[in-house]
Amino acid sequence: MILHEKISEQLPKWRERIRALAREHADVVVDTVTIGEVVGGMRDTKSLLTDISYVDPAEGIRFRGMTIPEVLKALPKARGGKMPMVGGLYYLLIVGEVPTKEQALEVEAEWAKRATVPDYVFKMLKSMPKETHPMTLLSQAVLALQNESVFAHKYHSMKRDVYWDAALEDSLNLTAKLPLIAAFIYRMKYFGETGKPKYNSKQDYGTNFARLMKVANKNEYADLMRLYFIIHSDHESGNASAHATHLVGSTLSDIYYSFSGGLNALAGPLHGLANQESLAWLLDVHKQFSGVPSRDDLYKFAWDTLNSGHVIPGYGHGVLRVIDPRFVSQMEFAKKRFPDNELLRLADMVLDVVPQVLKEQGKAKSPAPNVDAISGTLQYYYGVREFEFYTVLFGVGRALGVSANYVWARALGQPIERPKSMTTKMLEDVVAKAVQQPA
Ligand code: CMX
DSSP states (O other): OHHHHHHHHHHHHHHHHHHHHHHHOTTOOSOOOOHHHHHTTTTTOOOOOOSSEEEETTTEEEETTEEHHHHHHHSOBOTTOSSBOHHHHHHHHHHSSOOOHHHHHHHHHHHHHHOOOOHHHHHHHHHSOTTOOHHHHHHHHHHHGGGGOHHHHHTTTSOGGGHHHHHHHHHHHHHHHHHHHHHHHHHHHHHOOOOOOOOOTTSOHHHHHHHHHTOSSHHHHHHHHHHHHHHTSOOOSOSHHHHHHHHHHTTTOOHHHHHHHHHHHHTSTTTTTHHHHHHHHHHHHHHHTTSSOOHHHHHHHHHHHHHTTOOOTTBOOSSOOSOOHHHHHHHHHHHHHOTTOHHHHHHHHHHHHHHHHHHHHTOOSOOSBOTHHHHHHHHHHTTOOOGGGHHHHHHHHHHHHHHHHHHHHHHTTOOOOOOOOOOHHHHHHHHHHHHHSOO
8 A cells, every 4th residue: 555655665764864863863962951841841842753743833833844835735635625635634744745646545545445433333432421522432432443453463473663564554444434433423422313424435534524424515514624634633742632642652552542542632621622612702702792892892801801810712822933824724714715704703803802912911922823713613604513522523633643653653663751750859959059059
């Protein structure tokens, strides 16, 4: 299969580059760790290696060196749509080159071949209490699929240098099954439908997902979801869902165990949940003012939110210091398709007002919007209005990036993660010494 061939071709060169770094330059200092990093959640500590994506604070995400606008322009488009095929993005993440249309279609065909979910997974989902959170259901379904892991079954009989091959098999199987599982969870939980979803091999990833979700405007929603899955796929390796997947995988747990761990991280309110909070905030404004308020009223509402001790969801970022290009691409999508929508006009006004309010408050390092400021508005417009489901959509997209990283981590023999801890007393001793002997 095409992804196997491409990795085989590239692997010797990559292995040699990493080995040379470890063999000849292990003592070269990249950065010094500060006490701020030790006590502050390792913020910005340079200690992870990936060539798949990189977040530049002044520019945003680059996938294999390409910005989002470059990716959207360069990747082959889906038939009948304006957005690229998700299969082309997966090829780019894994191979590191822009695929031809045929190569992107080959990945799509691989997914179609593998897109079946064993009955026991659906049975398990159906047996869960009705109120179970959709992220719990998704994580459980992924974990249940561990039973199918090629990597786990072959582990004792394969050599280390082919781990990546089994990892790629699993990753293709997992990513192929996720649209079926996510759409099943949606239709079961909110509409009581439990029929077995079927993938259509004549349709691409985006269209299959839109059809299975039963969204009325299927074609536009398919295009939205292509864009959505692409921009949510990866955000380098330090974010919680990517890092959790990487950490679990570093023990040679297979991608099912690893990604289920990643999903559990994504389910946290500080990570994947902000998209629903952001839409809820917009709807609150809309309700309070019975429509789009005046600029002055919105300004006051934003200040009231801050004064009541809450954050304004969808604004600010841990790394980015500019407007998130993932926000921009979604805003452009919306403005082209439903420019007169009231909620969109409100989101636009928020974009004008909130950064000013955050600047005046002077706390947030970045007052600009992040990806979550708009993604819920788009889902809401197309009729997916069950907020708590939004993180599941994020999860389906995130699988693409973390599984590509998982394959390369096995290919390059990345070791088990084991950072070192210190005690508070040790840190205090370091500080005392530094105070006695200033540099
Ligand atoms: N509204 C109000 N206050 C904000 C803020 C916002 N949107 N963004 C940052 N701040 C505050 C922080 O709470 C912090 O206050 P304290 O010093 O009182 O703790 C201060 O500004 C400094 O924060 P920061 O260094 O700029 O940002 P952090 O790295 O600590 O946090 C983030 C980043 C995203 C959690 C934060 O900006 C935030 O809470 N934003 C709103 C929630 C949100 O949109 N989350 C989605 C993130 C997207 C993603 O995960 O990719």
